[in-house]
Amino acid sequence: MDLPLLSALFAAFALSLYVMLDGFDLGVGALLLAQSDEQLRDRMVDSITPTWDGNETWLIMAGVTLLATFPIGYGILLSAFYIPLITMLLALGLRGVSFEFRYQAESGRRAWDVAFGFGSIIAALMQGFIIGGLIQGVAVDGERFSGSVLDVFQPFSLLVAVSVLVGYMVLGGGWLHLKATRNLQGFADRSLRRTTPVFVGLAVATCAAASYVQPGVSDAWTSHPVVLGLIGLLFLSAAAALLQAIGGPSALRPFLLGLVLFALGVAGLGFTIFPDVVPFRLTLWQAASGSLSHVFLLIGAAIVTPVVLAYSAFAYRVFRGKTPETGWEG
Numbered sequence: 483m484d485l486p487l488l489s490a491l492f493a494a495f496a497l498s499l500y501v502m503l504d505g506f507d508l509g510v511g512a513l514l515l516a517q518s519d520e521q522l523r524d525r526m527v528d529s530i531t532p533t534w535d536g537n538e539t540w541l542i543m544a545g546v547t548l549l550a551t552f553p554i555g556y557g558i559l560l561s562a563f564y565i566p567l568i569t570m571l572l573a574l575g576l577r578g579v580s581f582e583f584r585y586q587a588e589s590g591r592r593a594w595d596v597a598f599g600f601g602s603i604i605a606a607l608m609q610g611f612i613i614g615g616l617i618q619g620v621a622v623d624g625e626r627f628s629g630s631v632l633d634v635f636q637p638f639s640l641l642v643a644v645s646v647l648v649g650y651m652v653l654g655g656g657w658l659h660l661k662a663t664r665n666l667q668g669f670a671d672r673s674l675r676r677t678t679p680v681f682v683g684l685a686v687a688t689c690a691a692a693s694y695v696q697p698g699v700s701d702a703w704t705s706h707p708v709v710l711g712l713i714g715l716l717f718l719s720a721a722a723a724l725l726q727a728i729g730g731p732s733a734l735r736p737f738l739l740g741l742v743l744f745a746l747g748v749a750g751l752g753f754t755i756f757p758d759v760v761p762f763r764l765t766l767w768q769a770a771s772g773s774l775s776h777v778f779l780l781i782g783a784a785i786v787t788p789v790v791l792a793y794s795a796f797a798y799r800v801f802r803g804k805t806p807e808t809g810w811e812g
Contacts, residue, residue, distance in 0.1 A: 485776035489551040490759065490766045492783050493544050498748045500540035501609075502653070502741050503794075507534040509654020511577065511602025512647065513673055514595055522666050523595050525805055527584065529661040532801040534581070538574065539790055543783070548759075550779045554625050555759035555769035561627035562620045563612050563634055570608035576601035606650045610643030611635065616755070617642065618695045622763045638695045645684040649744065651677045652724075656737035659728070661805045674728045674736055682721045685747070689714070692754075698762035702754040713750045717743060733804075 507530040517523050548556045560567065577598055584594035611634050618638050621629030655673035662670050692699045703710055724739035755761040759769045770776070 485773055485780070486551065486766050486770035487757075488780055489547060489770075489776050490757075492780065492787075493547040493551075494748075494752060496540045496544035496547065498745070500537065500544060501748060502744050503540065504534075504537040505606075505650045505744060506530075506653040506657040506737070506740075507537060508602045508606045509650035509652065510657060511598050511654070512606065512651050513654050513658070513669075514602070515599035516673070517669060520591065522669065525662065525666050526658060527581070527595075527598070529658060529805045533794070533797050536790075536794055536797060543786070543790075547779060547783070551771055551776050552759050552766060552769040553771050555764060555766075558620060558622060558625070558627045558760050558764070558769075559616075562629060562631070563615055564631050566608040566611040566615075566634060570605050570612075573601045573604035573608065577605065602650075603647060606647040607643040610646030611639045613646065613751070614639030614642030616761050617692050617699065617751075619698070619762050620760055622760060625764075638691050641684070641691055642688055645681065645688050648677055648681045648684055649747070652681050653737070653740045653744065656724075656740035660733050660737045663804050671729050675725070678721060678725055678728075681743075682718070685717065696762065699754055706753050709753055710750060713746050713753070717746045717750075720746065 510526055510530050514523055514526055517526060548559070580594045580597035580601060584591050584598065614636070615634035618636060620627065621633065652674065655670050655677060658666060658670035659674060693703065720739050720742045724736055724743070727735040727739060757765050757767070759766040
């Protein structure tokens with residue numbers, strides 16, 4: 483049994499769920515800055531209140547998996563992306579603080595909404611910088627990071643960061659389209675119509691730029707032309723279907739199609755960098771820890787993952803349907 487491969491698949495699974503689930507509430511947070519009506523901002527925040535903190539569980543699980551089963555890769559990546567990682571965690575903390583204080587403040591709620599929005603934007607951008615840094619490559623000497631912590635802040639990484647942010651806004655718009663009542667529905671539709679074409683354009687530009695800045699990406703297209711070509715075609719088809727679904731009879735379809743866009747993006751990235759844990763530098767087998775670490779992690783994952791999935795499914799089921807006009811506590 484290939485234990486490192488199983489551990490890597492679990493880490494990829496956890497990261498994929500984090501990106502798709504926490505992505506929509508980061509997107510809602512970013513869209514909060516575009517809404518001037520305080521009552522509508524309340525409804526936007528209410529729509530993510532039951533689930534937003536639970537979504538971040540998957541990020542923790544992915545980080546623990548990387549530390550326990552691929553310590554060499556963890557050491558390299560933590561050193562390379564120290565600044566965006568710390569900034570992302572601080573931004574997520576700011577989101578948590580502002581989320582709670584906005585409900586307690588009798589005045590100045592707008593300021594906490596701005597803090598929540600900026601925290602969401604910064605966290606999304608930092609995640610994009612990390613992805614961009616992974617694609618363009620990390621300087622490695624043996625089993626050590628040999629570059630600068632500022633290497634990640636390159637034009638290509640900025641392009642990826644903006645792409646991730648806009649993509650999260652698409653997810654956020656899809657979530658609001660699903661949860662919004664009449665007063666907020668128009669805002670959700672307008673957000674989707676504006677952000678979806680921009681996201682598609684940025685995604686295409688990112689793919690083209692990636693082949694230019696990283697020869698390994700070109701090699702991946704040579705090795706998997708059919709699979710990657712099919713993923714690209716499905717991505718464009720899903721984007722077209724999403725645009726067509728805006729304002730349609732189905733409240734769920736735009737959100738599901740947004741999730742499909744991100745699932746296809748994650749799949750494309752996975753096919754491009756596999757089997758590396760430090761892309762184009764170190765394979766998952768070279769970075770793997772001893773077998774006992776993998777066994778311990780996988781047993782724990784087999785126990786914890788169903789619990790987290792069941793809790794998440796329960797939360798989404800209990801709070802299904804449109805967000806009440808008076809909030810969940812109204």
